[in-house]
Amino acid sequence: MMPRTPDKxxxxxxxxxxxxxxxxxxxxxxxxxxxxPIVTASLYLFVFGATLGERLTVLExxxxxxxxxxxxxxxxxxxxxxxNTSSSLFMSRYLGGIVDLLVTPVSPPQFILAYTLxxxxxxxxxxxxxxxxxxxxxxLPWEAPLFAILMAMIASFLFAxxxxxxxxxxxxxxxxxxxxxxxILPLIYLGGVFYPVSILPDPxxxxxxxxxxxxxxxxxxxxxxxxxxxxxxxxxxxxxALAIGLFIWAAxxxxxxxxLRS
Amino acid sequence: MDALTIxxxxxxxxxxxxxxxxxxxxxxxxxxxxxxxxxxxKSTTINMIAGVVRLGAGQITAFGYDNQRDYRYTRRMLGVxxxxxxxxNFFTVDxxxxxxAGYYGVKDDPxxxxxxxxxxxxxxxxxxxxxxxxxGLKRRFMIAKALIHRPQLLILDxxxxxxxxxxxxxxxxxxxxxxxxxTTILLTTHYLEEAEEMCDRxxxxxxxxxxxxxDTHDLVRRLSNRQLxxxxxxxxxxxxxxxxxxxxxxxxxxRLLLLNLPAGESAGHLLNxxxxxxxxxxxxxxxxxxxxxxxxxxxxxxxxx
Numbered sequence: 001m002m003p004r005t006p007d008k009x010x011x012x013x014x015x016x017x018x019x020x021x022x023x024x025x026x027x028x029x030x031x032x033x034x035x036x037p038i039v040t041a042s043l044y045l046f047v048f049g050a051t052l053g054e055r056l057t058v059l060e061x062x063x064x065x066x067x068x069x070x071x072x073x074x075x076x077x078x079x080x081x082x083x084n085t086s087s088s089l090f091m092s093r094y095l096g097g098i099v100d101l102l103v104t105p106v107s108p109p110q111f112i113l114a115y116t117l118x119x120x121x122x123x124x125x126x127x128x129x130x131x132x133x134x135x136x137x138x139x140l141p142w143e144a145p146l147f148a149i150l151m152a153m154i155a156s157f158l159f160a161x162x163x164x165x166x167x168x169x170x171x172x173x174x175x176x177x178x179x180x181x182x183x184i185l186p187l188i189y190l191g192g193v194f195y196p197v198s199i200l201p202d203p204x205x206x207x208x209x210x211x212x213x214x215x216x217x218x219x220x221x222x223x224x225x226x227x228x229x230x231x232x233x234x235x236x237x238x239x240x241a242l243a244i245g246l247f248i249w250a251a252x253x254x255x256x257x258x259x260l261r262s
Numbered sequence: 263m264d265a266l267t268i269x270x271x272x273x274x275x276x277x278x279x280x281x282x283x284x285x286x287x288x289x290x291x292x293x294x295x296x297x298x299x300x301x302x303x304k305s306t307t308i309n310m311i312a313g314v315v316r317l318g319a320g321q322i323t324a325f326g327y328d329n330q331r332d333y334r335y336t337r338r339m340l341g342v343x344x345x346x347x348x349x350x351n352f353f354t355v356d357x358x359x360x361x362x363a364g365y366y367g368v369k370d371d372p373x374x375x376x377x378x379x380x381x382x383x384x385x386x387x388x389x390x391x392x393x394x395x396x397x398g399l400k401r402r403f404m405i406a407k408a409l410i411h412r413p414q415l416l417i418l419d420x421x422x423x424x425x426x427x428x429x430x431x432x433x434x435x436x437x438x439x440x441x442x443x444x445t446t447i448l449l450t451t452h453y454l455e456e457a458e459e460m461c462d463r464x465x466x467x468x469x470x471x472x473x474x475x476x477d478t479h480d481l482v483r484r485l486s487n488r489q490l491x492x493x494x495x496x497x498x499x500x501x502x503x504x505x506x507x508x509x510x511x512x513x514x515x516x517r518l519l520l521l522n523l524p525a526g527e528s529a530g531h532l533l534n535x536x537x538x539x540x541x542x543x544x545x546x547x548x549x550x551x552x553x554x555x556x557x558x559x560x561x562x563x564x565x566x567x
Contacts, residue, residue: 009367017364025352103312103342104365105334
């Protein structure tokens with residue numbers, strides 16, 4: 001029963017293993033991680049698509065359902081990407097399981113990449129299912145599908161980073177829920193999911209341009225219905241810059257082992 | 263090449279030193295015990311070796327590689343059983359073991375995994391999630407997990423804390439077995455008798471400092487007092503004044519003379535002195551105290567148990 005010399009080292013196997021574990025983790029609790037957000041989004045679709053949607057028009061030439069569906073998709077992507085990294089990493093910190101990873105050869109870049117990709121898989125999965133359900137309520141023109149996918153991926157990446165950062169700074173579950181309830185939720189609702197910011201009176205309309213989520217939501221919707229409050233370039237530029245900024249922040253924290261290694 | 267070399271290791275938490283200038287080396291193939299009272303700095307030292315705690319100052323080298331610069335290599339060489347029970351409640355025993363090898367960049371070896379499962383008695387519990395395991399099973403799982411990538415140095419930070427006697431003996435027997443096969447062991451334990459029995463060498467820490475590091479038998483022999491129990495042919499009425507340096511005590515109506523032999527002093531010298539006093543000895547017994555007394559003597563503590 002000799003623990004002989006360690007076998008061949010596969011440098012990227014730690015990354016794939018961590019990614020697999022993170023995906024398995026959210027699949028094991030799929031009622032909470034996949035089904036619940038889909039049901040929530042479906043209820044929104046039903047309310048705004050099949051009931052109120054018939055009586056509302058916020059954008060000339062489009063039904064309210066056509067307007068709100070892109071916002072609901074991106075909301076699902078954002079919420080679930082954030083929830084995946086933040087809950088997984090925070091639980092690991094809180095319950096002490098993080099030391100199991102800290103003693104392994106998983107490098108900081110692999111750590112971030114695995115957590116981020118798992119969050120993106122969950123976020124994009126929820127977004128895709130919401131999109132499929134939305135076809136029951138409206139037909140979307142899909143003006144620039146590749147750009148829409150790109151914006152959804154940026155949104156997912158960005159909020160995966162934000163989830164990592166929140167999980168590292170949070171002291172307890174209360175603090176963690178504050179990030180989603182008092183930061184993400186208001187920014188989403190005020191970022192133009194349910195209305196175009198152009199209909200807001202000043203200064204609220206102008207203030208909305210300071211909301212980073214506005215660019216993600218507007219860029220995604222612009223790519224789908226062909227109408228937006230900003231250009232593709234501005235939406236892409238602001239979202240990418242923010243995503244890179246948060247990635248650098250998260251990478252610095254994890255590279256330093258901030259609040260992970262004492 | 264040593265399995266582990268620690269040089270001038272220091273660590274403070276909030277300005278309070280936890281480890282002060284600690285240096286020692288662990289030879290390949292030995293069982294090395296790191297002992298000390300609670301708060302002595304043992305776990306901090308172990309956590310710095312494992313990579314859970316950042317180094318304050320100093321250097322740690324595992325199998326010739328720096329554990330900061332070459333951490334991906336050194337961590338692959340180490341297996342760590344943490345003091346706290348660390349489990350992931352999302353997965354079953356079997357899933358967790360399969361995943362764990364991958365974290366170390368090693369492909370799952372079903373034969374090796376099965377061997378660990380059998381030796382640690384995990385077979386009937388493979389499909390249970392961690393939450394359903396008893397305390398003893400969690401400990402056994404943690405050992406299997408630490409060995410799944412075949413480390414060359416196994417670090418056991420109080421692996422038997424809170425487990426029953428039977429399981430403790432079983433675990434130590436297993437540790438001896440893998441040590442015989444070539445795995446170096448670094449352990450901490452609160453059970454000093456077991457440490458004395460298990461370890462080739464022992465280091466004792468107190469207040470963050472290394473206060474002893476020696477071969478276990480040498481340490482016990484050098485620092486522990488031996489007691490000579492002399493059965494006399496003629497009973498004594500009073501303690502011989504010439505032997506007052508040996509703290510004499512008379513028992514059994516003066517037929518039994520107890521003398522404490524200080525560490526480092528030979529029994530022959532004392533026996534010559536007794537003969538010169540004209541005392542006729544019918545029988546001699548010696549009683550040597552163990553690591554626990556050495557530990558108390560060095561740390562000023564009253565032991566762990």
